[in-house]
Amino acid sequence: MRIVETEWITLSDGCRLAARLWLPASAAPVPAVLEYLPYRRRDRHRGDDAILHPALADCGYAAIRVDMRGAGDSDGVMNDEYTPQEWRDACEVIGWIASQPWCSGNVGMIGISWSGFNALQIAALRPPALKAIVTACSTDDRFADDMHYMGGALLSDNLQYGATLFTWTPTPPDPAIVGERWKDQWLERLAAMDTPPAARWMSHPTRDAYWRSGSVCENYGAIEAAVLAVGGWADGYTNTVPRLLAGLSAPRKGLIGPWGHAFPHVASPGPRMDFIHYLKRWFDHWLKGEDSGIMDEPMLTYWMQEAQAPRTRYDNRLGHWTAEATWPSPAxxxxxxxxxxxxxxxxxxxxxxxxxxxxxxxxxxxxxxxxxxxxxxxxxxxxxxxxxxxxxxxxxxxxxxxxxxxxxxxxxxxxxxxxxxxxxxxxxxxxxxxxxxxxxxxxxxxxxxxxxxxxxxxxxxxxxxxxxxxxxxxxxxxxxxxxxxxxxxxxxxxxxxxxxxxxxxxxxxxxxxxxHNACEAPRLGEAWAPPPLAAQVLVPPERGRLRLSREMGDGDTTLEVVRNLGALRIAETGLRLEALGHEHYRINARDPSDARSEAVRHASFTRGGWRATLDTRSILTCDEQGWQLESTLQAHHGDELCFSRQWRHRFAFFPDNVLLFPYEGEEQ
The missing domain is CATH 2.60.120.260 (Galactose-binding domain-like)
Structure with a gap:
């Protein structure tokens, strides 16, 4: 295959988006599969891209990874998730892809989490070239089933994911790609961070217009492209697959394994499956018009979990594959x-x-x-x-x-x-x-x-x-x-x-x-993936609840959580990347009035004498009246402090009285 490290896609307003391409060796035009997200194709998401997009190219598809506006090396700023600007840009990108000489004119989308969300949202806009999507670990209802609220209750994931996005939204482009203008772009992104994400989401504590926007369950009929919905019983987004199968009228299929938040060919707990071949059969049917037999199989294939002693981590879950011919199932x-x-x-x-x-x-x-x-x-x-x-x-x-x-x-x-x-x-x-x-x-x-x-x-x-x-x-x-x-x-x-x-x-x-009745599942094969990213691991990735401490006398309890993507030196780009984080939760079993949740994140990018770092801290507490959120963002170029800002927000428990107080502190 031919790999294009950086391809610039110029939008109608002049904004340039940075893309990476994997093109099959064949000279004939082929269908294309797009993944469109903000998670930095040059570094942070490079390892994930390495185990998906070369495989798509090997299956005869042009694979395209595009950094959204304001992310990675692309122009512009981004200060929220799932915006109309994000969708408009994607529709232009799909039109650009369909017009390229290496593309047959048919385009698919694939995505997990953020890119799984927007695959659904963009499909609802019906760009003409988009024929089929794969959405994994995503949701059709942003308020009911995302990391912010559950049954209207505020989740701690709102703080932890908010802290992650707080850190990564204003990261700089790579000077090796954009040249000397990298710092001006970085400062523009930092200045655009007017509200920490966790605070923005907490200002919408009910399912209002903010959450309805981008929730495709508002109008399933808008989606005409074929939809393959993928999930895992261990993941947070377990409701999406059955709800999409029941709500969509477009051609659809569901696949749910025992997995956590990852694609099925690399997910834990296992067993994994040959997701690459499954994708090939899906896209062959919808983008090439070949009869792969996939639409003759049951609508929903899933892992039936069997009882086993519970553990906080599994290599594999007991169970067996089974299926439902249709959903909802008469069985x-x-x-x-x-x-x-x-x-x-x-x-x-x-x-x-x-x-x-x-x-x-x-x-x-x-x-x-x-x-x-x-x-x-x-x-x-x-x-x-x-x-x-x-x-x-x-x-x-x-x-x-x-x-x-x-x-x-x-x-x-x-x-x-x-x-x-x-x-x-x-x-x-x-x-x-x-x-x-x-x-x-x-x-x-x-x-x-x-x-x-x-x-x-x-x-x-x-x-x-x-x-x-x-x-x-x-x-x-x-x-x-x-x-x-x-x-x-x-x-x-x-x-x-x-x-x-x-x-x-x-x-x-x-x-x-x-x-009441069993249905035979199709054979899913053994998992495989392209070779992992060539990198020197300096700090191994680590994620999960590490340590629980209790004071037996007074009832104080603390929980420590780690969220390290790790630190590594990427051979292909010569970059050292650090993505480190942790949380600290404290509460008293008998008196939760002084409960405190704290999330800390650190990201840095180093090559030769160039080093850019971001550090954030987010602290959530509450009293009888409501929540208090304190947020801090600092950015350094080498030893120079480029930007520093603090916020303090207060949210009353009853949303008619939401109060927002910006912190009167240092801003540089």
Whole structure:
């Protein structure tokens, strides 16, 4: 293949976007596959690109990686995700690709996470050359299923991912590509950082127009290109694949493995599969018009997880591949279980009264909202979290139970505070007492009537609320019990409120999606990938919850999390890259009023005598009135401080009173 390190794409307004191309050796025009994202093709994302795009070229496609406006070596600035400008630029890029002599005129898109999001969003705009997309680990609903909120409850991932984007949005272009103007571009990007991302997202605590923009579930009919939706049961975005299959009218197919947040040929936990061949068959059908047989296979292929002792990290998950011919599947029917004083039962139960005031540390076994599988970030044994919850157990199962889809839960409850959280988990309890989380859901009880509104609770008043747990596929063995666990805290996955809350339950039920008939899965093959990026690893990548500390006397608990992409010297570009980060979460189990979450990030780029660094710090606390977010950004060129700014934002718990206070500090 022929590799073009930098190809400039000039947009209609004069903005130039930097692209990297992998072109097949064939002289004949071929279809093209685009990945379009801000994660720096020259360095930060170069390793990921190395194990995907050469493979696409080897399959007979022109592979194109474009840095968005304001990212990497491209012109301009970028200060938010999923904007209309981002989409307009992409449509122009697709038109440019289709007009190139090496392109047949048919274009596909592929992406994971950010580029998976915008593949859907751009498909909804229907650029004429775009015929098919692959969207992995993404969402069709930005408020319901992204790293910011879950059931209206603020996630700690809003802080950690906000800190990451806070650091990487204003990174400089490479002087080896753009020349002497690199510093002017860098300063322009730094000056454009008017609001830290985490603060922007916290200023939209309900599903308003900000979140509806870019949520393709608002109009599935806008998408006409064929959609391959890919996910993993360990990933944060488990609801997207079944929802897309049910909502889209365009040709579609779904694939869900046991994986975390990664493409299936490199994901953990395994087993992995031959995703490269699967992509070839998908694009051969839609971009080349060849009958690859892929559309004759079941609509949804997925990994049925089987019970095993829970661990915070797995090499492989027990289970087997299976499939559904269509989705929603006629092989899946709802089975209702009712909450009762005796636990879970299959007949309606009398009204009861059970209260729970969860320790603020309930949730330590939650794992990350979005596990990557490369470190200790999966949910562990749930028994300690169960001890801080109100639990309802079924009798031991007399037959194996296969659950596929989302569990629906309804509860009648009251709270002793005007603001409260309900966290609901469905567990499988082994005969020896080990508790395995099947799925979970959160609900900010102030959004009980819909995530587009926020209404204070009347303490002591009873409400009937409903929530859907995250989609899952899990086989519960004979002899195991089901456990529905309800808690008033889920830390640190959910950002903590500054008080302990008592929930009082009086009734409830859950509907389980029970599968009755098997469907044979297609063969998926053994995983392979092109060789990894040639680089000298200086600091190995590391990600996950590293260390938990408890003060046995006063109840103080701290959790340390690492988020290192690592430090490496990239042979192809002669660049040393550092991408290091960590978080520190602290709370008192009996008094969460001084809880504190802190995220620190460091990025640096070094070649010869040139060195550019960025350092950020983000701190989240709260009191009886609301959240406080303090943010700091500093940038250095060598030893010279180029830019420094601090922000302080305050957000009232009730969004009609959102207050924003910029910090009156040093800005250079």
């Amino acid at each position: 899946i029917a709802p089975h209702t279980w009712y909450l009762s004083p005796q636990g879970l039962q299959t007949e309606p139960a009398e009204v009861f009264c059970r209260s729970v005031c969860s320790p603020a540390t309930t949730g330590l076994a939650s794992g990350e909202w979005c596990p990557y599988g490369s470190g200790p970030d999966m949910p562990g044994d749930q028994r300690e979290d169960d001890a801080g919850s109100c639990c309802f157990d079924s009798p031991p199962l007399k037959a194996t139970l296969q659950l596929v889809g989302q569990v629906q839960v309804a509860l009648s409850l009251s709270a002793d505070r005007p603001q409260a959280l309900a966290a609901v988990r469905l567990n499988a309890v082994a005969p020896d007492g080990v508790s395995i989380r099947i799925s979970y859901g959160l609900l900010n009880l102030c959004q009980r009537d819909g995530v587009d509104q926020h209404q204070a609770l009347c303490p002591g008043e009873e409400y009937t609320v409903s929530l859907a747990l995250k989609a899952a596929a899990f086989e519960v063995p004979v002899g195991y019990r089901l456990r529905l666990a309800v808690s008033s805290a889920y830390w640190p996955l959910a950002a903590p409120l500054p008080w302990l809350t008592t929930l009082t339950l009086s009734a409830g039920h859950m509907q389980l999606p029970v599968r």
